Structures are given as structure tokens and as C-alpha cells.
Amino acid sequence: MVGGDVTGEIEKLYAAVPQIRNIFYVMGKIGEGTFSCVYLAVARLMSGEDRKFALKHLIPTSHPTRVAAELQCLTLAGGEDNVMGVKYCFRKNDHVVIVMPYLEHECFVDVLHLLSFQETKEYMFNLFKALKRIHRFGIVHRDVKPSNFLYNRRLKQYALVDFGLAQGTPDTQIELLKVLQTKKQGSCSQSNLHTISGNIPVPREVVLPSSTKQSVKRHWSYSQINPGNSGKEGLLGGSTQRSVFGERNFNVHSAVIHEVNAEKSIKQSKITDAVSRKLAARKSVAAKNTSGAVARKAASTCPTSMTCDCYARDQVCSICLARTRQVAPRAGTPGFRAPEVLTKCPNQTTAIDMWSAGIIFLSLLSGRYHFFNAGDDMNALAQIMTIRGSRETVLAAKQFGKTVLCSKELPAKDLRALCEGLRQVCIAPTSGTESDVQKHRAALQMRMVENQDGWFVEQTGVPPANTNKSYDCISSNANMDSGQSNLNGWDKVPDEAYHLLDRLLDMNPATRITAEEALLHPLFKDLF
The missing domain is CATH 3.30.200.20 (Phosphorylase Kinase; domain 1)
Structure with missing residues (x-):
């Protein structure tokens, strides 16, 4: 209904x-x-x-x-x-x-x-196919997120x-x-x-x-439509582009009646109202500018020698607020914006779509959605920093011409420990005592620190030595088969998955994996 x-x-x-x-x-x-x-x-x-x-x-x-x-x-x-x-x-x-x-x-x-886990692989593989397609045409989507990538699980159909x-x-x-x-x-x-x-x-x-x-x-209501010019005219009056699905794109049938005099009279009647509205708007803008100027003046009175005082607080300090704002493209959905978007880098590429795809993959692997949720760009960057580390963030920002300061060094999280901890899927060692199993599980537990801007991830234990893997090289696990267990394969997630996630969430857009490269990743070797 x-x-x-x-x-x-x-x-x-x-x-x-x-x-x-x-x-x-x-x-x-x-x-x-x-x-x-x-x-x-x-x-x-x-x-x-x-x-x-x-x-x-x-x-x-x-x-x-x-x-x-x-x-x-x-x-x-x-x-x-x-x-x-x-x-x-x-x-x-x-x-x-x-x-x-x-x-x-x-x-x-x-x-x-x-x-x-197999369905998750198929989902990401098909997302990369779509991104490869549009990137080949030089299109930056700028709003890649689950609601913009339609998925029919039964038919295994997808659409960006x-x-x-x-x-x-x-x-x-x-x-x-x-x-x-x-x-x-x-x-x-x-x-x-x-x-x-x-x-x-x-x-x-x-x-x-x-x-x-x-x-x-x-x-339905009946109205005769004349076949007319057989689709010779496109939306903008020029020749049509290639057909889509073997069909012609066609314009709306509308007899445009020229009502120039009527439009003029309507416009003339609105002039007085428009003038009065403009005067009221100017007064409102002037009042806002005055209050804004006072706030900026108060912020600018902070000594520049002072260090940033944002750390562990749920708001941005006056020192950060006093900085000159830059204008750059920042379209997209909060939580999916790449670091170069958050830091207002003017030269943004198709890499921002790959970052967004990485956030989707992070949600799939961790079982958490929305994964990031901050009220503004600076807190969003701070949340990313709790995952990727402050040093990595500072170095990456320098590569695309930005300076990021952090009042305290934050280590990068181990992606496997992070995702398995949040998903609460604890993979026990294949051998060892019950005490070893308990230690392993305790090390995977994650704590989500809530505040008004969302949450930050903190790890309550120290990851076991065998989970601190380097993702610079891909290692294959011979014991991992493609069959699903009673946990749908989530107890046997291979290292390749976290290597790909690491490449997608590369803080530096210049070295971030492309869609074409992602399709050739060893994680998808059974889908080639």
C-alpha cells in the first residue's frame, strides 16, 4: 500500500x-x-x-x-x-x-x-568491476557507498x-x-x-x-504519441549518443507555448518582494558575519606557539579552528570520505572511490556499519587516525601537500585483530593449551569509545605475535579452503583479504590500489 x-x-x-x-x-x-x-x-x-x-x-x-x-x-x-x-x-x-x-x-x-566470506569476496569483486568501468571513462563517482551499489543476493546481480x-x-x-x-x-x-x-x-x-x-x-490514461523524428534528437538537441540496451533515449513530448508576456508580468509582480527579501537577507548576513568575526577573533587570539589541545577531547580546539579554511571538493557521504578529501586536497583522483570501497570492505570484514561516523572533517580524520596511525597519516598528508599535526603518536591497528575483534570471531590456535586459547581471545577484544561524534577504536589487549603480520607481502595459507564452515568461512579469512584492505585504506592516494589492480589481487584468484 x-x-x-x-x-x-x-x-x-x-x-x-x-x-x-x-x-x-x-x-x-x-x-x-x-x-x-x-x-x-x-x-x-x-x-x-x-x-x-x-x-x-x-x-x-x-x-x-x-x-x-x-x-x-x-x-x-x-x-x-x-x-x-x-x-x-x-x-x-x-x-x-x-x-x-x-x-x-x-x-x-x-x-x-x-x-x-565467499559472498563478501564476490560483492567486492563486482564493485571493483564497476569502478574499473567508470574510471576507464575518467569518471570519479565521489559517493561510493552500499546504498549506491545495489545488490541482489539471490540473483547475484549488482549495479552502481x-x-x-x-x-x-x-x-x-x-x-x-x-x-x-x-x-x-x-x-x-x-x-x-x-x-x-x-x-x-x-x-x-x-x-x-x-x-x-x-x-x-x-x-493509466491514454494519450496518442506521434513517432515523430524517430529519435534523431537527443536531450540537448544534438545527435544522439550510442543506444543503451538497444533502445533509443527520447525526449519528453512537450509543446512549449511561448508565454513571454505572461512571464514578464509575473516577474514584474515579484520584483518588490524580491527587493524586500534581499534587504532582509543582507541584514541577516551582516548579523551572521558580525558574530562569525567575533568567533574568529577569539580563536585567533590563541598564541600560535601553543600545541594543539584536541587529543582525547570530543571537540576541535580553538587553535585548529583559527587556521585558514581552504576550499576544495568534498562531495560525498560522511564516513566514506578519503583523507585527501577531509584535508581539502585540491587534486582529487579516482583514488577517493577506492578509499570508499575500502570502507565498505572494512564494514564487511568487521561486521560494523556505519564504521566511521563523525560530525565534522577533523574528527573524521582523527577517527581514521585511530585505525591507520598518526605517523602514517602525517607522512601521507605530506605527500599530497598537506601538514597534519597530532599531539600524541597513535600506533596503527593490526587490521586482522581489529576486524576479528569487532566481529567477535576469535580464531583459536590450532595447537596449545586452553590457557593459550584464552590469551589469544583476550588479545582480540576491542573497545569502542563513544562520544558525540561517533566512536574511536581502542584495543584492550596486546595482539599475539602471530597476528602482527606485515601486509607488504602476501602470504598464502595452505590450510584455508574455499568451503564454508559453520561460520560461513569467517573463521578462515585469508591474509590476502587484509592485505587488500590495507591497500584500499592506503592513506596516500598516489600509492592506493586501483580498481584494475584490485581485480587482479590474489584474493580473487577463484573469481578470475
Whole structure:
């Protein structure tokens, strides 16, 4: 059943883009983000089958270039190697609806503790396939996280979705990402999008609703669509890109009525209100600036010779707050941002996606999600430092032109001990007394120190000598087979898994493993 609020939203969607009603019956909302809402819809095929699709409705305030860039990412890179493709695109005025294949999928939290280690390997392998695909096109996804990598456990199907925050590398093949990169957004203005009109081609396999089908017929309304120019025109009025899934992308059929005089009168009536709003806004901004200036002045009065006093506190000290803020791309989801994003490094690469993949792998191996959860970037970096160590963080930051100071040296955690301790899977030694087993288990116990910004990991014991492994070299364990035990293989996690995790969570983006390299990692030798 669809709730009243969702029903109202669906009706607004139909009203905003009437062509949707002609082809799709929208069943309900399946996702919502800052810039879009995703709906589950059914379309009638010529075979009589009702096929499900995902309809992504972009909010009208999205910049046209950003919308077109997302479509171009889906069109060029999508449809292969676990990257979501696009079937059709509708637009009317400021409203854009992207139609994609629907993949029924599990919630990551629901399956986190159900997956076997073999399934975890398959999950990561398929994620790397998707990342290799988009990175080859010069696309930096910037928001890799479980909710953006759809997973159907039963069918073993995967799909990387949501390119709304994507950026391009210097050699990107996505032309509109180049436009965004150079901030030449005027080349794809709102007015240009509004001039597109005319007839659209009907999708080959989709037909208008038949009165003989009782399942969805009452929700459809009939409207004749002229085949028109057979899809010669793309979203931006130029030639179409290659077909996706053998189908044509098509524009919304909208007869644009020129109401210039009406628009002028509306704008004129709003001028007075706009002026008054601007005056009020200026007063508000002035008040905020005054209070902000006072705070900055208070922070700047701290002697620069003083050492940072943030350690073991749940807030950032005034010395750190007094530092000049830098502007750099920091899009993404808290908890998945790479160190170079948190430290506002201006030169960010596809390595930030690999870090996010590493955080997903860390959650899978430890059974903890969300693994990191901090209220701001500096505390997020501090939490990462409790895992990777202060020395490693300082050295890595220096490599990409940043200086990180830490008031106390923090040792790097042993990744196996960390993950097994948090998962509470204690691997007993193959030989030894009961006392040895107890010591081994005690050494794996982890304590999570809570504060308002999330938590930090502390180890309550000293890891046994045989768990302090160096991950510079991969060692194979002959006793580890691919079969699942009563613990689904989690009692036999090989060293290769933690070696790969170590490479993914490399603090230095220049040496962090790439998606192509990850696919060739020995951990996946049975999946090649």
C-alpha cells in the first residue's frame, strides 16, 4: 500500500511530467536523496508483460549541466560491468525524469551479518568491476557507498548507481564533466533546454495500456504519441549518443507555448518582494558575519606557539579552528570520505572511490556499519587516525601537500585483530593449551569509545605475535579452503583479504590500489 504522502508526491510527478502517466504506473517511492527521488514504476510491454523500472525524478533546482552530465555518465559508461544504464529520459520544463532498469535489491544492513566470506569476496569483486568501468571513462563517482551499489543476493546481480555528484578526471571522456570541471556551465543553459520540443519516439517494447489488462489498466490514461523524428534528437538537441540496451533515449513530448508576456508580468509582480527579501537577507548576513568575526577573533587570539589541545577531547580546539579554511571538493557521504578529501586536497583522483570501497570492505570484514561516523572533517580524520596511525597519516598528508599535526603518536591497528575483534570471531590456535586459547581471545577484544561524534577504536589487549603480520607481502595459507564452515568461512579469512584492505585504506592516494589492480589481487584468484 502507498501512503497518503507518497500518493500525493506521485500525483505531483504525474502533473509535472504528464508523459509519465501515458507509459508508466508509478507504484511507490523506493528512495530519496538531497537532489532526487526514486520511484518504482511498471510499464506495459508489447509482449503483454509488465516490466518494472526505476524512475529518478531530479529536483527542478538541479543545474541543467549537472543533469545532462549525469545522463551522459549513465549513457556512455552505463549498461555494462555492473554500472547502471539508462533506458529513457523525460523532460518538461525544469523537471527531468531518468528511467532506468529496476534491480530488486537487499538493504546492506539486513545482509551484513548474513553474508558468507565467499559472498563478501564476490560483492567486492563486482564493485571493483564497476569502478574499473567508470574510471576507464575518467569518471570519479565521489559517493561510493552500499546504498549506491545495489545488490541482489539471490540473483547475484549488482549495479552502481547515482552519478549526481560525479566529477571528471583531467582526461575524462565525458564531455559535460569537462564543462563542470572548467566551470563553463553557460554552454548548457536553462534556456537552451527549454527550447527543446516536438514529437518523441515511442519505446519499441513499450505500448500504451490495454483495456484487457486488469492489473494496472485503471491507473493509466491514454494519450496518442506521434513517432515523430524517430529519435534523431537527443536531450540537448544534438545527435544522439550510442543506444543503451538497444533502445533509443527520447525526449519528453512537450509543446512549449511561448508565454513571454505572461512571464514578464509575473516577474514584474515579484520584483518588490524580491527587493524586500534581499534587504532582509543582507541584514541577516551582516548579523551572521558580525558574530562569525567575533568567533574568529577569539580563536585567533590563541598564541600560535601553543600545541594543539584536541587529543582525547570530543571537540576541535580553538587553535585548529583559527587556521585558514581552504576550499576544495568534498562531495560525498560522511564516513566514506578519503583523507585527501577531509584535508581539502585540491587534486582529487579516482583514488577517493577506492578509499570508499575500502570502507565498505572494512564494514564487511568487521561486521560494523556505519564504521566511521563523525560530525565534522577533523574528527573524521582523527577517527581514521585511530585505525591507520598518526605517523602514517602525517607522512601521507605530506605527500599530497598537506601538514597534519597530532599531539600524541597513535600506533596503527593490526587490521586482522581489529576486524576479528569487532566481529567477535576469535580464531583459536590450532595447537596449545586452553590457557593459550584464552590469551589469544583476550588479545582480540576491542573497545569502542563513544562520544558525540561517533566512536574511536581502542584495543584492550596486546595482539599475539602471530597476528602482527606485515601486509607488504602476501602470504598464502595452505590450510584455508574455499568451503564454508559453520561460520560461513569467517573463521578462515585469508591474509590476502587484509592485505587488500590495507591497500584500499592506503592513506596516500598516489600509492592506493586501483580498481584494475584490485581485480587482479590474489584474493580473487577463484573469481578470475
